[in-house]
Amino acid sequence: MTWSAVFRLDIARWRRAHTMLAAALIPPLAMGLFVWVLTLSVGRQPVALVVEDHGPQATIMANILTSDTDAYALKETNLKGAERMLASQQVAAVIVIPPAFDADVAKGRATVDFTLNNVDIDFGDDIRRAVARSVAQFDAPYLGFGGERLQAGLKGVVPNPYRVAIAELTLRKTNVGFLAYELAPVMLLVVLSVGTLGIGWLTAADIGSGALRLLRTTPASGLSVASGRVAAALCVVALIDAPLVGYAAWTEHLDLSRAAAVFGLVVLTAAVGVGLGLVVALIFRRPRLVAMAGTTLCSYLFFLGGGFTTIAFLPSWLQTISGAVPTEYAIDGLRQVMFYAQPEHVALDLTVLVSVAVASVAVAAAGIRRAA
Amino acid sequence: MAGDLRSTCGASWRVELAHLRRSWLFLALAFVQGMSFLVLVSLFALTGSRAPTALINSDGSPPSLQFVKDLKAAHGSFSIRPMTAGQARSELDAGRIVAIITIPKGFGASVSRGETALLQVDIDNVDTDMTDDLERAVPSAIVLFGNHYHFAGIRVSSTEHDEIPHDTGYIEYLIVSSLALDVLVVAGVVAGAAVAREWESGTAAVWKTTGSATGFVLGKVAAASAVGAAGAVPPLLLVVLAYRVTPVDWGGAIATLAGCCVLFACTGAALGALIKRVVPTAALLFGLAIPLYMDSGALEPERFDGNKIWSLAHLSPLYSVVGVLEDVFHGLHVTPEPVTADVVMMVAWTLAMFITAGWLAGRRLSA
Numbered sequence: 001m002t003w004s005a006v007f008r009l010d011i012a013r014w015r016r017a018h019t020m021l022a023a024a025l026i027p028p029l030a031m032g033l034f035v036w037v038l039t040l041s042v043g044r045q046p047v048a049l050v051v052e053d054h055g056p057q058a059t060i061m062a063n064i065l066t067s068d069t070d071a072y073a074l075k076e077t078n079l080k081g082a083e084r085m086l087a088s089q090q091v092a093a094v095i096v097i098p099p100a101f102d103a104d105v106a107k108g109r110a111t112v113d114f115t116l117n118n119v120d121i122d123f124g125d126d127i128r129r130a131v132a133r134s135v136a137q138f139d140a141p142y143l144g145f146g147g148e149r150l151q152a153g154l155k156g157v158v159p160n161p162y163r164v165a166i167a168e169l170t171l172r173k174t175n176v177g178f179l180a181y182e183l184a185p186v187m188l189l190v191v192l193s194v195g196t197l198g199i200g201w202l203t204a205a206d207i208g209s210g211a212l213r214l215l216r217t218t219p220a221s222g223l224s225v226a227s228g229r230v231a232a233a234l235c236v237v238a239l240i241d242a243p244l245v246g247y248a249a250w251t252e253h254l255d256l257s258r259a260a261a262v263f264g265l266v267v268l269t270a271a272v273g274v275g276l277g278l279v280v281a282l283i284f285r286r287p288r289l290v291a292m293a294g295t296t297l298c299s300y301l302f303f304l305g306g307g308f309t310t311i312a313f314l315p316s317w318l319q320t321i322s323g324a325v326p327t328e329y330a331i332d333g334l335r336q337v338m339f340y341a342q343p344e345h346v347a348l349d350l351t352v353l354v355s356v357a358v359a360s361v362a363v364a365a366a367g368i369r370r371a372a
Numbered sequence: 373m374a375g376d377l378r379s380t381c382g383a384s385w386r387v388e389l390a391h392l393r394r395s396w397l398f399l400a401l402a403f404v405q406g407m408s409f410l411v412l413v414s415l416f417a418l419t420g421s422r423a424p425t426a427l428i429n430s431d432g433s434p435p436s437l438q439f440v441k442d443l444k445a446a447h448g449s450f451s452i453r454p455m456t457a458g459q460a461r462s463e464l465d466a467g468r469i470v471a472i473i474t475i476p477k478g479f480g481a482s483v484s485r486g487e488t489a490l491l492q493v494d495i496d497n498v499d500t501d502m503t504d505d506l507e508r509a510v511p512s513a514i515v516l517f518g519n520h521y522h523f524a525g526i527r528v529s530s531t532e533h534d535e536i537p538h539d540t541g542y543i544e545y546l547i548v549s550s551l552a553l554d555v556l557v558v559a560g561v562v563a564g565a566a567v568a569r570e571w572e573s574g575t576a577a578v579w580k581t582t583g584s585a586t587g588f589v590l591g592k593v594a595a596a597s598a599v600g601a602a603g604a605v606p607p608l609l610l611v612v613l614a615y616r617v618t619p620v621d622w623g624g625a626i627a628t629l630a631g632c633c634v635l636f637a638c639t640g641a642a643l644g645a646l647i648k649r650v651v652p653t654a655a656l657l658f659g660l661a662i663p664l665y666m667d668s669g670a671l672e673p674e675r676f677d678g679n680k681i682w683s684l685a686h687l688s689p690l691y692s693v694v695g696v697l698e699d700v701f702h703g704l705h706v707t708p709e710p711v712t713a714d715v716v717m718m719v720a721w722t723l724a725m726f727i728t729a730g731w732l733a734g735r736r737l738s739a
Binding site: 046292 | 418493502667681
């Protein structure tokens with residue numbers, strides 16, 4: 001029996017393993033859905049605006065607020081309507097430009113009142129920051145990013161009463177949308193989950209049925225069995241993820257070399273998943289337990305690796321743990337290649353992934369030989 | 373008929389407990405899966421604020437030090453890390469910080485002369501969400517700075533009125549609702565596996581002879597609820613002792629979690645009877661847990677995301693559960709409906725799920 005026979009046999013088993021594929025694909029697809037839901041709740045906050053003064057200064061203030069469509073999903077209404085919206089949670093805050101606004105501006109002590117439903121600090125602080133900026137723009141219309149240098153020329157500064165202006169220098173030419181940025185790791189979660197659960201499931205089934213022991217009595221070498229199995233798993237995982245990679249390459253306008261790098265990272269992540277799946281199968285030995293343990297393991301690898309989290313935001317001890325998680329290198333490498341004009345330390349990312357994949361497959365292969 | 377129900381329920385309960393006693397590894401993994409959500413939700417919450425930002429203060433004058441204070445006070449926007457220009461550049465390039473704020477030499481002198489100093493902000497704009505946050509946060513710090521010194525020419529300020537006298541931290545807010553997620557996974561997976569296993573292992577035929585599908589489901593649900601309750605104790609202790617979130621209503625918190633155990637055990641039993649396979653049932657519960665959680669008001673009151681998403685949220689029992697949990701733990705009202713309506717919805721969901729599980733099991737057993 002050669003490795004190709006094992007390869008063909010395993011491909012046939014993968015094709016019949018609908019239950020396992022469902023178990024492996026449901027969690028990452030659900031994560032993808034979660035990212036989509038998250039895009040609806042980040043950025044713009046629902047706010048009611050009540051304008052009680054119709055003088056020119058109040059109109060300027062109202063225009064500043066209504067034109068900031070990045071920060072607010074604004075609904076103009078009267079005071080009663082705003083109170084009703086706040087009580088029924090249709091808005092998170094009510095901003096009021098009071099009746100004497102114009103007169104107070106002339107005296108230099110005008111206020112914009114806002115009432116905040118501060119049930120949690122995350123969106124509460126988003127609104128506080130946005131209102132502060134809007135209010136500042138009344139006296140300093142060019143305060144904020146973008147406007148300063150444009151107005152003053154490259155060397156000048158636009159004076160403002162706050163006596164501090166901002167010169168923004170962005171690291172990249174374009175911004176990446178929240179959805180694209182967070183969907184990149186989901187692409188890796190798919191291969192990780194299918195790789196880990198798939199090969200873990202098949203191997204656990206072989207351990208349970210005694211097929212592994214039977215294989216030892218055949219003339220096939222351990223190497224050909226292992227390579228056939230790993231090759232089949234990588235082939236299936238690559239096929240499953242190919243549409244996602246193609247979509248990413250198309251939407252991010254990746255050139256051929258970058259698309260190849262993305263595909264390489266995906267295959268290497270799958271190889272890490274395959275190695276870890278073999279180790280999980282050796283420990284738990286029953287398909288049901290392997291599925292549960294594999295799903296949990298993938299979740300940890302995903303979150304600690306920077307999927308939905310930005311490693312830089314974590315406490316230093318968690319960053320240290322994260323440094324030992326192979327998916328951190330996979331996710332970092334993928335984001336570097338997909339989004340960064342000059343990708344950095346991709347070679348390190350690839351080296352770590354290759355090392356972990358080879359080491360885990362070698363350890364698992366040795367363990368399986370003993371188990372057989 | 374009542375005798376059938378009682379004896380079948382008793383038998384189902386005893387069989388399940390005996391099985392669970394032998395499946396300690398399965399139980400342990402279910403507990404670990406449930407607890408994982410608490411950890412993962414905390415990780416997610418950590419990224420919600422305090423952007424790691426390098427600060428290069430080339431001035432050192434009192435106004436520059438005041439500005440640093442204002443950056444730190446700018447609504448949880450920054451985690452300020454003083455460093456040299458070289459260190460900052462290398463950290464930014466490596467993606468370990470998201471921005472560099474440089475206070476130039478002569479900042480204090482310019483401000484004292486009444487001139488406007490130019491603050492340089494280098495920003496890693498790879499993700500628009502983070503960029504937007506920073507583009508609001510720096511002006512917010514500048515406003516605090518201007519208001520501190522009462523500079524002439526500032527004619528407008530904002531006055532904030534909070535509906536609640538104290539802010540609730542993001543982790544504290546999220547961690548409470550993740551308790552529901554923990555119970556969903558533990559009680560749901562155990563009940564789903566208990567019901568599905570009977571078909572997978574071919575023992576469903578034995579239950580046909582008892583004549584009471586309701587009793588069969590009731591026994592499984594009772595056992596799974598008991599396991600779910602046991603599984604909810606460690607995360608509850610973790611929330612109280614490690615996260616220091618103490619319920620404002622202890623009785624309500626325990627009753628709600630107990631109610632969650634029954635509700636999610638019924639949900640798991642219904643899915644188990646529908647799918648009849650253990651692994652897909654467990655995977656479906658695990659996979660659906662996070663999206664359902666996100667659309668339940670766990671991140672913020674769900675109606676803030678718009679009426680469509682809010683309406684969809686009512687299709688998940690987690691919406692009512694999160695509404696009740698936030699009330700009993702923090703005293704917060706995160707649903708427009710009154711809390712009593714959320715409690716009624718929880719009970720209605722439980723009954724609906726139990727009836728569905730009984731009906732599906734009955735159909736499957738009589739097939």
